[in-house]
Amino acid sequence: MTANKYHQERAEIPPPPAGCPVHEGWSPLDDDYLADPYPIAAGLRDEHSVFYAPELGYLVLTDMADIEAAFTDHETFASVNVQDPVFPLASEAQAILAAPDFNPVAVMSNRPEPDHGRIRQYTRRGFSNRRIKTLEPYIRRRSHQLIDAMIDHGSPVEFIESFAFPLPGETVFRFIGFPEGDDEMLKGWCGDRRAFSWGKPTPAEQTEIAEHMLAYWRYCREFTASKREHRGDDLASELIDAHESDPDDLSYREVESIVYGLSFAGHEAVTALICNTLLCLLPRRDIWAEVGTNPALVPNAIEEVLRFNSSQISWRRITTRDTVIGGVEVPAGTAVFLNFASANRQGDIWENPDRFDIHRPNANRHISFGKGVHYCLGAKFAKFETQIVTEIIAERLPSLRLVDGQDLHYFPNITFRGPTELHVAWD
Secondary structure, eight states: OOTBSOOOOOHHHOOOOOTTTSSOOTEEEEEEEHHHHHHHHHHHHOOOOOEEETTTEEEEEHHHHHOOOOOTTTTTEETTTTSSSSSSOOHHHHHHHTTTTTTOOSSSTTTTTTHHHHHHHHHHHOOHHHHHHHHHHHHHHHHHHHHHHHHHHOEEEIIIIIITTTTHOOOHHHOHHHGGGGGHHHHHHHHHHHHHHBBBOOOOHHHHHHHHHHHHHHHHHHHHHHHSOOOSHHHHHHHHHHHOTTTTTHHHHHHHHHHHHHHHTTTHHHHHHHHHHHHHTTTOOOHHHHHHHHHGHHHHHHHHHHHOOOOOOOOEHHHHHEEEETEEEEEOOOOOEEEHHHHHTTTTSSSTTTTTTTTEEEGGGOOOOOGGGGGGTHHHHHHHHHHHHHHHHHHHHTTOOTTTOOOOOOOOSBBOOSSSSOEEEOO
């Protein structure tokens, strides 16, 4: 494997740790788990806090203390596998991604220390309060435009296509500096990266996704080059400035790769978070009315959504050396699955953990954005955007409700969770 390559195929899978409990039949891609992971995850945690899942080839951690221990010991539990395919790629997809110019490097979530910290100082500046605030007018303006279009269409509408997909994607594109005229092309290329890195796509699906990824990387390289001549008030321009100020500390390839990594999958989780917020609030009409009357309740309500029905229900690590966790001796090279769905509803942390409560005082104790040096860089941005959206929808469409009788479906992947369609109506 090439050192620091952005996407790497999984190495040979070691056997289960000696003496470790094994769940032969369980997989996070099971239909019943995709539909509602929380009771199943709680049952797994109650049976064994640590176990091995052969169908996944991962050691699974279900207890908050063990998950936090893995996050905070980044030298033992490395993040280098978080963007890699869970399962082997088909030869057709491998051939596409073997193109000589497809060469993004790991820069953030999957780059180990000390390089991760070196690069993160530049990206963290991009996520400054000033940068986030500069996007607020755009988020508000675009939210009202999309709601206007929904109203013009008439009730009911499919909410993801109408609002939850376009807004986060376009906001990330403005954040980076992509021109608005490229939005539809970019969203088409993005396709569904969840399948590539976190799902089990067919060979034909892998090939299509690989083609999108290659086209998108080439676009990012051309865009970054154009920004060298035409700077703006955006992240890409800031990164180029930083590179030119100290090219030995931040390489040009790293700038290209940050643009690629942040934009390609950076909006999927926000789309899911917006939808999951409505799934939690709209059926509880008293809470929806309370939020509409008192917008100051929205920030903690979003924290409770992240705990109760998170848009990210797992993450991954791989051990760099022999270690012990949850009483299990774990050899180096073991892939580790961190199960947020179990940890975020742990009874010894939250009272009545299966109850949705926007007034919960420790709602933000959840693990949905990780912990430690790799804590999600965009967490504050995602919550801020969802807060604005929730306030605007509650103000503009107070009678908004879920369409009765709809069956929710979730895209099969191990990490990101949000409905593929969400039908809403209003009076």
